[in-house]
Amino acid sequence: MASSSSSYNCDKFLLIVLLAISSYSSTTSLAAREYPIPRTNTEFIRTSCSTTTYPKLCYTSLSVHASKIQSSPKLLANTALNVTLSSAKSTSTMMSQLSRGHGLKPREVSAMRDCMEELSDSVDELRKSIDEMGSAGESNFQLMINDVQTWVSAALTDESTCSDGFAGNAMNGNLKIAVRGRIVNVAQLTSNALALINNYASLHD
Ligand SMILES: *[C@@H]1O[C@H](CO)[C@@H](O)[C@H](O)[C@H]1NC(C)=O
Helix, strand or coil: CHHHHHHHHHHHHHHHHHHHHHHHHHHHHHHHHHCCHHHHHHHHHHHHHCCCCCHHHHHHHHHHHHHHHCCCHHHHHHHHHHHHHHHHHHHHHHHHHHHCCCCCCHHHHHHHHHHHHHHHHHHHHHHHHHHHHHHCCHHHHHHHHHHHHHHHHHHHHHHHHHHHHHHCCCCCHHHHHHHHHHHHHHHHHHHHHHHHHHHHHHHHC
């Protein structure tokens, strides 16, 4: 009798241990599935970027900010605007340095100046968009997003005009390649930012 009761207790003990282990391991495997947050974040960015016109550029430019973006469409759009602005500003700086350089023909200088003016407008439009997105309350969301969509579209038009100006024969080969490549990059970042803003807008209402 004593032995069967102790074997019963032993079985019961074993059962409790097994339950404890299985619940422990199920919680740890759940945690393990949820734990690699960076991967989850980059998945969100990858999925969102797949709807843009330049998904690879979108992903490489934004995945470095994954920990800040997490899975927020708003932060994704904001970050895309910030990345675009900083690229437009550095391109503008590069162009103004190049245009002051020696050896440029007058028509090259003038093409650079036209382009820099357009780029400078696009920097203003991107800056306004970032300010507006940061300051709007929920009550005037539609108004805010309409403004931002208008300004970012205008920035894209300015950048395209600028890069088209470089496609002609006013420029020598190396200058054309160096500058035009940068501007095209800014325009592609802007196009992607606009797509992510549109995506954020459509999720909101
Ligand atoms: C974008 O830039 C603004 C101004 O520099 C900054 O306040 C904001 O935190 C940035 N947003 C994101 C999502 O990085």
